[in-house]
Amino acid sequence: MLQKPKSVKLRALRSPRKFGVAGRSCQEVLRKGCLRFQLPERGSRLCLYEDGTELTEDYFPSVADNAELVLLTSGQAWQGYVSDIGRFLSAFHEPQVGLIQATQQLLCDEQAPQRQRLLADLLHNVSQNIAAETRAEDPPWFEGLESRFQSKSGYLRYSCESRIRSYLREVSSYPSTVGAEAQEEFLRVLGSMCQKLRSVQYNGSYFDRGAKGGGRLCTPEGWFSCQGPFDMDSCLSRHSINPYSNRESRILFSTWNLDHIDGVLLCGPG
DNA sequence: GTGCGACTCGCCACAAGTGG
DNA sequence: CCACTTGTGGCGAGTCGCAC
Numbered sequence: 001m002l003q004k005p006k007s008v009k010l011r012a013l014r015s016p017r018k019f020g021v022a023g024r025s026c027q028e029v030l031r032k033g034c035l036r037f038q039l040p041e042r043g044s045r046l047c048l049y050e051d052g053t054e055l056t057e058d059y060f061p062s063v064a065d066n067a068e069l070v071l072l073t074s075g076q077a078w079q080g081y082v083s084d085i086g087r088f089l090s091a092f093h094e095p096q097v098g099l100i101q102a103t104q105q106l107l108c109d110e111q112a113p114q115r116q117r118l119l120a121d122l123l124h125n126v127s128q129n130i131a132a133e134t135r136a137e138d139p140p141w142f143e144g145l146e147s148r149f150q151s152k153s154g155y156l157r158y159s160c161e162s163r164i165r166s167y168l169r170e171v172s173s174y175p176s177t178v179g180a181e182a183q184e185e186f187l188r189v190l191g192s193m194c195q196k197l198r199s200v201q202y203n204g205s206y207f208d209r210g211a212k213g214g215g216r217l218c219t220p221e222g223w224f225s226c227q228g229p230f231d232m233d234s235c236l237s238r239h240s241i242n243p244y245s246n247r248e249s250r251i252l253f254s255t256w257n258l259d260h261i262d263g264v265l266l267c268g269p270g
Numbered sequence: 271g272t273g274c275g276a277c278t279c280g281c282c283a284c285a286a287g288t289g290g
Numbered sequence: 291c292c293a294c295t296t297g298t299g300g301c302g303a304g305t306c307g308c309a310c
Contacts, residue, residue, distance in 0.1 A: 146283075158294095163281080165295080254281055 006060070009068045011049070012037040013076050018068075026060040033071045043074030051080035100126050128245035130221055141247050152222075152244050156207035159254075164202040168194060209244060218242075224256070 005022040010033045019036050023029035026046060034041040046055040049068035053059075063069075070078045077083075103126065107119040132138035135150050142149065149155040171190060197203065205211035209222040218224045222244030243253035 159282090162295095166280080251282095 006063065007065055008063065009066060010036070010046075010071055011068070012039060012071045013073075013078065026055050026057050029060075029069070030071070033069075037071060039071065039073050045072055046070070047072060047078050049078075049080065052078045052083070124246075124248070128242070128249070130242055130245045133244075141244075141250060143247055153208045153210045156209075156243060157204040157211075160207035161202040161204040164197060164204075168197060168202075207243075224253070226256070 005024050006029075007020060007022045008029060009018050010021045010029070011018045012033075015037060019033075021029050021032045021036065023032060030044060030046055031041060033039075033046070034044055046069050047053055048055070048063070049070050052070075055063065055069070072078055100123065103119055103123045107116065107123060110116050110119055129138045129141065132141070133151055133153065135142045138152070141152060142155075145155060149158070171193075205215035206217045208216055209218050209220055222242045224241050224243070226239035241249055241253055241256065243250045
């Protein structure tokens, strides 16, 4: 038992409010906390906000003064910052107007460049119109594109076809650079490749989120994930992009490369 | 090591050509 | 006429070689 009471900041899992509580033992803080948050003492416990470490009477004396604690009732769990990040991310399942407004407000008041950048990136990510498909639903997305493109899927399908046709055109200019003995074989392979690509509409479905599962490289919502360099199994940086979300992402997507016969996507040029 | 220009690459928009 | 295909020029980013 401590001589001097220890002060801690206490919050309950589902409460946005924090209270200062002082106690000479873990049990005392728990009792006061349960009283404050109107929670049952039986089955409840305390843990560190920081990393979720559960408090015991032995550990209690080494807890820093003014440490932030979380009061958990039976069945509840807390994993530290990770839990807060998880709750934060869950807000992105359905970006709400409130979230965008709150971010804009924070950005207005923010002076630190690093936090400005984080908020601007956040705003960029929540201000997207992924579900919209037609020009009427999302006019900014189509800014700068020819009027004949009326749907996002249609444009991206065209974009993919166009890329693959340009690869083919480039290869078609190579016969003069190979030796005479290999030219006949080169032209035969090229002809076969040309025919095959034409029969599958130059694999335009790769970029079309409306295409059947096996035919596209994205999710039904339009998310593409970098599949890493040719000599690796995956992208270590876990890059992803949704060119359907907004105009900036559509333009940025053009710097992603299409590689390999299987249509592997690589982030960034080169 | 740095700065600079030339070059390459991959994409885009646009215009012209082609076929139904 | 319209949709699709092909060719071209321009742009931005990256790379290379060279001089200092």
